[in-house]
Every structure is written in structure tokens, then in C-alpha cells.
Amino acid sequence: MGTGLPWAWRVGRADATERDHLRSMLPELPAGALVVADALFIGFDLLSRMDRRGLRFLVRVGANVRLLRRLGFVQENRNTVYLWPNAAHRRRPPLVLRLIRLKTKRGADVCLITNAPSRFSNDDAAVLYRMRWGVEVFYRSLKQTLERRKMRSANAARALIELHWTMVGLMLLGLMGVRHLIQAGRDPLALSVACALRAVRRSAAATTGRIGRWALRTVLGRAVKDAYLRTGSKNSWSWPRKKKHRACGSPRVVPATRAQRQAAKALAAKSGRL
Secondary structure (H helix, E strand, O other): OOOOOOOOOOOOOOOOOHHHHHHHHHHHOOOOOEEEEOHHHOOHHHHHHHHHOOOEEEEEOOOOOEEEEOOOOOOOOOOEEEEOOOHHHOOOOOEEEEEEEEEOOOOOEEEEEEOOOOOOOHHHHHHHHHHOHHHHHHHHHHHHHOOOOOOOOOOHHHHHHHHHHHHHHHHHHHHHHHHHHHHOOOOHHHEOHHHHHHHHHHHHHOOOOOOOHHHHHHHHOOOEOOOOOOOOOOOOOOOOOOOOOOOOOOOEEEEOOHHHHHHHHHHHHHHOOO
16 A cells, blocks of 8 residues: 555456455455455455455445444453344354544544454554555556556457556556665655656666666656645546545444344354353
């Protein structure tokens, strides 16, 4: 996150979902990896599968999610909540989670759930969730910087190959940039894909001169984003198709019912927790 370097990717049809793509990539993640995702990736089945594989997750939750408290399945503290959606899952143990509430600079609430241990602090969660914006920047680099809003190939099979090679090219460009930023003692999170691409293109086109092949390492070591602070909004007020996004909201946190506590107690006894 932040650097824009992809770990893995999937290509699907127009009706494919990002949640299904993530589910198919779970075997490629090492045990103990932390998956940071927005509210689109909430779901008992998906999060349970990650938990069983030994993966950690930090996922935003909104008003469409109901969490339980005081279920008594484990020893609880004030931040312990459970994801246990409906009667169909009563034969499966609930997900034991920690609810993290953060405040944005504008004072809005951001609610996250995680199965990470308690040493993973709220400050850590805030830093990592803010870095998730690097995923959106990656899409911008692919579509705008590399000018691949659509593929150039007219044949469908070749367009698919072109898309995969575009991803490989973007990954290699990022690896080169991050490597030389680290060697230059700069923060790899500050990598500018546009500056790195410009340096590689100028180096490839030049045989002599100020930006030759020999100078590529030096130029990539300076391929960082602008350091200025934005004072206004990036949104164009005159954009004709500007979307008005609804606020994600906060999850409903309700106390467990007597029947839910009894079902949880029975599952805990069966699994040896009691």
C-alpha cells in the first residue's frame, strides 16, 4: 500500500466482483498478512475464510452491518464485537472482532473491524487505512499515467494479453522506482509513477546527453511526488456527471439476545472454549 506495487491481480468479466477476485487470491497471501479493505469487502463468509487461513484484516464497516456485543463467546473487553449475521450461520462460530472508531479531519466517524491482536493499536489502524488510498492511486496510474483506460488491441484475446503485460510493466516500473528511492535514502511511499515513467522514456530515447542510460539510476532516485500542500478541493465544481456519494455511516452494535448467547455457549462448549 502506498507504493502502488501490486502483489497479485485478477482480470474478470464486466460483471465480476472485486470480492470474488479477492477470494480467489487468498491462497497467494502469506500467513499473517494484513488485508486492508473498504466497506465493499465486508461479509461473514469472506472474513471467516481469511480468519481460517491465518490472515489478518482491517475492514471498514457501515450502516448496513450489524455487530453483536456481550455474546459471551470469549473473554470480552469494551471493544469486542462479533459478526454473526443470521440463523443460517448459527452452526458456525461467530467472528470475534475488535471495533475501532476513528475521526477524520472533518470530524466524521470511520468505523473499522479487525481480527488483529490487541498490540495492533488504533493509531496503527489509522495509518494503514489512510495508506489504502494508494490502491486508488494505482488505478489512476494504470488508466491515466500509462494511458490504458482502454486497450489498443482490437482482438479480445490480444486485449487480454495487453492488459496483463500493462500490469507487468507497471509493476516493474514501480519496483525500479522504489528500489532507487531506497538507495537514495528517500521514502518509497513518495514514489511518483509519472516521474519514473518520464525518466525511463527519456533514458530509452537518449544515447547521449543529460538523461542517458547511465543517469537513469540517479533520476529514478528523485522520482517523488510534489511536496506542496493542497489548499483547495481537487473536485471540479463544474463536472457534469459529478456523483454525490452517500456517507458510509456507522454499524449497528446491538446486545446479543438470550437465544444468541445460548447458541454461542453451546458452540463454545463444543469447540472446547469452555
